[in-house]
Amino acid sequence: MKSKLPAFIQELAPCERRFSRKYRVELVHRMNEVLEERNLSQKEVAMRAGWKEAYLSRVLGGEQNLTLKTIARFEEAVGEDVLTISLPEE
Numbered sequence: 001m002k003s004k005l006p007a008f009i010q011e012l013a014p015c016e017r018r019f020s021r022k023y024r025v026e027l028v029h030r031m032n033e034v035l036e037e038r039n040l041s042q043k044e045v046a047m048r049a050g051w052k053e054a055y056l057s058r059v060l061g062g063e064q065n066l067t068l069k070t071i072a073r074f075e076e077a078v079g080e081d082v083l084t085i086s087l088p089e090e
Contacts, residue, residue, distance in 0.1 A: 028062045030082045031074060035060070038078060048077035
């Protein structure tokens with residue numbers, strides 16, 4: 001299945017496009033780092049997350065749209081946070 005993300009990104013305003021590309025690339029890079037650091041195979045993580053290995057391969061290749069659900073399932077499967085959001089203190 002072809003990712004709809006490139007078409008979606010093209011519909012965004014230029015500043016939104018830069019934001020999407022920048023953070024998607026950084027997040028995918030971190031996800032790949034975690035696999036390497038924890039010595040986990042794609043097959044093992046896909047099994048833990050309940051995905052097909054091909055789906056995880058698309059995620060890790062930056063070809064799949066990263067939803068919060070996808071990120072959460074990945075984090076649960078590897079046992080580590082890959083997305084951290086800092087909220088301003090009140």
